[in-house]
Amino acid sequence: MSVSNQIKTITKTFIAVAAVSVVFSACQKKFDDMEPIELAALTVVHAGPDTQELDFIVGTQRANKESFKYGARFGYLGLYPGTSSIGITPQGKNNFLLTKNELYQSGKFYTTFLVDTGKLRSFLTINDKLDSIKVNEKAKVRFINTSPETQTLDLTIAGSATEIATNKAFKQYSIFTDVEPGENVTLEVKDHVTKEVKATIAAMKLEKGKFYTVWAKGYNGKAETDSLKFKASVYNVSLKQ
Template sequence: MTTHSKKLNITAKLFCALFALTIILAACAKSDPTPPIEAAGIGFIHASPGTGALDFVVDGQKVNSFTYTQDFGYYTAYPGTRLIGVAKKDSTTYLAKDTVNLKPGTFYSFFVVDTLKSTKILALEDDLTAPAADKAKIRFVNLSPGSPALDLSIANADTALVKNKAFKAFSSFAPIAPNASYTFEVKQTGTSSVKATLPAVKIEAGKIYTIWAKGLASKTDSTAFGLSIMPNK
């Protein structure tokens, strides 16, 4: 999947950038007693159905423009208190904003969620600790406005991977066996009826992923209810 490869390349570049930033600042420290600063990693994901293209903004500076379901991996940011905002493309008016404290060496995902009239930012701290040997890790986030609580499963499995996640609720990253072609499915909690599927997903050992429920049950176009996946590392 091309989106996955792009994300992985950017993630790899980010780790190099974090390392390089630490080395550069450490070199400066030979003549300056100030300790080196380790950057944070911040990712942005457009998960607001029907909202149109959005600009993500950090401390008043535009980072990039995103269309629905799009993300570009992680960006570097200095740690500390930062104002994270989202606006319509090329607008100077925030649809939503939040003040967050970024910890050095920590990675975050900022999802813009809900519909245009009630846009919000959901900030998640991403645990990118490497999976156990011969395992991957996966988490689930329910980002479908107005949806009931949802369960995430692998097709034909006896038990769900994640259970009972209401809108904006999320699981922690959990281990999963790698597989060349999983079919993931989501059900309303307490029922056996499959609401959406995500077929032919390759899960690789050593990788970390987020699957999220998206869209609106009332729609049949590109904003219809479904599942998306993105690699975190």
């Protein structure tokens, strides 16, 4: 389902996906008399290179249906506009490992990345600005560096002079950039200084009107069989009806 359809469905039914809690004031109108509210939308990515399985909490409710583990993504969730508390707990537990208050504006799209591990954990929340980007004949690609131990990185198209993002340090990211659609497009994450290819996303289809997020994750120097090794991942959303 496209993002637009998800949000419209949420707005019509006046509930948030994944049972996100909503608190009304004591002087609220009766439910039937209330005007529809345009919600905010949030997708969440676990980019903290750790084997611990977690729950992602919005307000007092668990937002993830499945275990929230490294590499996982869920959303878009519909959230009522305003300030909401987000946090993580060990799976099935009540003790918070990290919490933060975030402001979500009506009609806006957000991505929150959980980055790093242990006491260095933090949330990186990005306003995706999907509501302000006109869909055209191009695909749209952005890059986010969530690898704690890497140098600055570039994202390029293999065999092309096209640079989608350059010189991105840990927790830095680019805006969505127009890229020519293609049936077999290979993306490369490179060391900004040496231009060595550090990770590759094998030939994939880039479609016009879709938004692709490429994120570098993990640690350098890990064995190929180690789930926490440095690599790049990608996901996409569409604003088509």
